[in-house]
Amino acid sequence: MDRIIYTSMTGANAAAHRQAVLANNLANASTNGFRAEMSTFRSVPIQGEGSTTRVFALEATSGHSEASGPATRTGRNLDAMAIGNAWFGVQGLDGTEVYTRAGSFEVTAAGQLVTNTGLTVLSDGGGPIDVPQDAQLALAADGTVIATASGQQPQAVARIKLATPTADDPLKRGDDGLFRTRSGDPMPSDGNARMLTGAIEGSNVNPVESMVGMIAASRQFEQQMKLLQTAETNDKSASQLLSLNG
Numbered sequence: 001m002d003r004i005i006y007t008s009m010t011g012a013n014a015a016a017h018r019q020a021v022l023a024n025n026l027a028n029a030s031t032n033g034f035r036a037e038m039s040t041f042r043s044v045p046i047q048g049e050g051s052t053t054r055v056f057a058l059e060a061t062s063g064h065s066e067a068s069g070p071a072t073r074t075g076r077n078l079d080a081m082a083i084g085n086a087w088f089g090v091q092g093l094d095g096t097e098v099y100t101r102a103g104s105f106e107v108t109a110a111g112q113l114v115t116n117t118g119l120t121v122l123s124d125g126g127g128p129i130d131v132p133q134d135a136q137l138a139l140a141a142d143g144t145v146i147a148t149a150s151g152q153q154p155q156a157v158a159r160i161k162l163a164t165p166t167a168d169d170p171l172k173r174g175d176d177g178l179f180r181t182r183s184g185d186p187m188p189s190d191g192n193a194r195m196l197t198g199a200i201e202g203s204n205v206n207p208v209e210s211m212v213g214m215i216a217a218s219r220q221f222e223q224q225m226k227l228l229q230t231a232e233t234n235d236k237s238a239s240q241l242l243s244l245n246g
Contacts, residue, residue, distance in 0.1 A: 005228055016217075022039075030203060069101070071199045088115075092178055113145065124159045141197060142162075164193055
């Protein structure tokens with residue numbers, strides 16, 4: 001059996017994986033704060049006698065696009081968009097500190113500030129943010145949550161944790177779509193980070209680019225499958241010739 005089937009198989013797997021990544025990006029083109037995944041191909045030479053001219057193709061997800069998504073003005077007092085490379089600190093379902101760019105917040109019946117998906121928003125001290133009942137809330141550019149109760153002066157309740165990753169400890173995407181530091185340690189609060197209030201950040205996915213990439217990946221997959229079919233045909237022809245000689 002020709003070894004081409006193994007190299008073609010890895011090429012087909014890489015193309016299928018890339019198409020899955022692009023499809024996920026396209027499906028999240030309207031998800032607030034979504035960061036597009038980036039993927040790359042790499043060649044891995046095969047070690048062994050008679051295999052030095054062959055390479056395996058592997059698809060590796062190289063990270064995510066750091067470009068900011070478009071800002072959409074909502075005018076809502078609990079909507080915010082992190083500016084630059086700042087991220088909102090929230091508590092993941094596993095209890096660890098995670099980070100998101102989706103800044104549409106709500107208040108639960110118990111008076112706790114959460115994201116629109118129900119994740120607890122963390123303060124710059126690392127704890128949850130509790131707000132007074134029936135108070136009007138507003139957000140300041142530095143992340144301060146301001147509560148105004150009936151007949152009382154506005155007061156600062158807490159400050160939403162805004163953190164900026166560093167090159168030494170960058171963020172990586174988790175299986176839940178949230179981001180964590182590569183080291184697993186929480187990032188410190190960034191006192192210089194700012195956010196735009198009354199607006200939310202859209203997805204940074206380019207739908208046209210994703211569609212073109214999916215078409216290219218599909219054609220590449222088809223080409224790899226044709227190579228597998230060619231190898232099968234060659235194998236059958238060789239078996240027939242051997243049968244005749246035998």
